[in-house]
């Protein structure tokens with residue numbers, strides 16, 4: 001491992017920098033605080049550097065009781081390092097001018113006591129977390145008043161089986177709609193295919209029926225790709241639900257009014273609130289603490305807010321895992337249920353297990369008080385993919401390995417050297433894609449593009465996208481006898497967009513395919529019934545994609561997914577990564593790796609320390 005060392009780092013900063021725990025940026029922040037605040041305690045400076053490191057790696061704060069539980073890439077002997085005792089760190093911090101003093105009022109660090117120990121924050125993130133906590137708690141103090149009989153009628157009309165009878169209780173989708181009708185903030189969580197978007201469309205139908213045509217709805221998602229999917233899906237369901245046609249969704253940055261040159265300040269804020277009665281945010285798991293704070297500040301207190309997403313998936317690249325925190329937050333934290341909710345969902349609350357849906361647990365019932373519901377019934381895929389994903393999610397490594405070692409049609413497991421079936425699928429998918437694309441069949445090519453996808457954890461190295469994309473191209477060339485030339489456009493060329501292009505309406509993460517068109521070619525991207533067709537030269541930032549990272553694949557699904565696991569020492573190999581990769585598959589998931597790498601992935605959880613799930617003392 002290469003370590004970037006800071007030449008003038010001293011004491012513990014030097015030791016932890018040399019060991020590869022602290023990056024130069026972490027050391028520089030601590031050194032700056034040392035200079036500005038006149039702090040000389042080594043353990044305070046180390047704690048400040050670890051707090052900076054934590055934010056860099058996605059946490060909001062550092063848990064003093066778990067200072068040494070840092071995820072690192074490999075051979076670092078964590079136990080051999082001189083970790084200070086957490087009580088000593090706490091005591092030294094309490095004496096530190098960096099926590100605020102008459103001489104040094106800036107207070108860049110904040111120590112917070114919780115029922116489970118002390119947390120150290122960089123002040124900015126503490127303030128953002130406090131804002132989120134305060135606004136959510138305030139929003140939970142009052143509730144919209146609705147005509148109960150009208151809501152009962154509307155819910156009865158919307159939640160029916162195909163045969164036209166009311167769905168059997170418990171129906172968590174109906175509960176979500178009842179929650180959204182009676183609470184200012186609703187969190188609809190659920191894995192892929194549990195009907196989150198289906199439910200959002202019905203919630204909008206309930207609110208439209210209650211508030212009439214004038215209801216102003218803002219639909220948003222953290223990425224352009226996710227916003228386009230949300231818009232497409234809601235509009236497909238709009239007509240039968242009586243929703244207005246042409247609802248549009250946008251990125252969260254756009255919704256808030258992005259301003260050039262300012263990454264985290266927006267046109268809409270607490271002084272200039274968003275003009276909507278309902279704001280829906282999809283793929284909330286990808287939203288950082290900072291963006292969630294900005295959204296909450298900008299939503300009117302009397303507007304309904306709907307946060308939707310899968311808390312088990314990979315989280316935002318920046319600090320924070322707010323959706324997971326909100327779902328896991330203790331039931332007691334500052335909320336009272338709307339008195340109107342219970343009568344609306346009496347049958348669901350009282351229901352015992354249904355063949356398709358388990359009864360609500362006591363924890364779920366308590367969580368309803370905070371406006372949180374988790375959809376649990378998979379609607380899109382079932383079978384062993386779902387069982388495998390659940391076992392990964394719950395950290396049951398033995399069950400995961402047992403499923404992988406049993407021969408199933410929809411789940412397979414290959415040792416790293418056994419690549420025959422992977423090669424077969426890559427070559428067959430490419431041949432089918434090229435045939436459709438050469439024939440100018442845009443819908444056929446776009447459908448075939450989703451037939452197989454190779455996913456890697458890393459970008460570079462022996463398990464990375466770069467190497468495996470090249471391997472895939474070599475296999476395809478060996479089969480066709482033709483070299484794939486990445487410097488020209490050819491029918492069947494799979495594309496990945498790497499930057500948002502609002503004019504062309506293609507977004508970072510979109511995948512498309514080059515298709516023959518007249519004498520030339522077009523690049524085709526799926527958008528509902530009407531694919532987007534462009535000349536490939538119009539695309540500002542695009543790559544050929546024969547393999548992609550699991551991070552990039554978030555929000556997409558494929559018929560067959562092959563997941564190439566890295567070495568078990570890779571810090572990227574986490575439970576969330578495995579879960580995200582497996583749940584990309586509709587019909588078949590193939591894991592390529594060893595028992596050791598699978599077990600390591602299931603065991604290693606993304607450690608995102610935050611105070612939102614805790615009770616402050």
Ligand SMILES: Nc1ncnc2c1ncn2[C@@H]1O[C@H](COP(=O)(O)OP(=O)(O)OP(=O)(O)O)[C@@H](O)[C@H]1O
Pocket residue numbers: 173190191192193194195196197198199379380
């Ligand atoms: N109550 C229901 N009855 C019948 N079909 C349903 C129901 N709920 C969802 N579906 C169907 O299940 C499929 C998945 O639903 P949907 O797309 O809403 O799930 P999702 O949780 O939003 O998935 P993703 O996480 O992939 O976006 C869709 O085809 C949808 O029409």
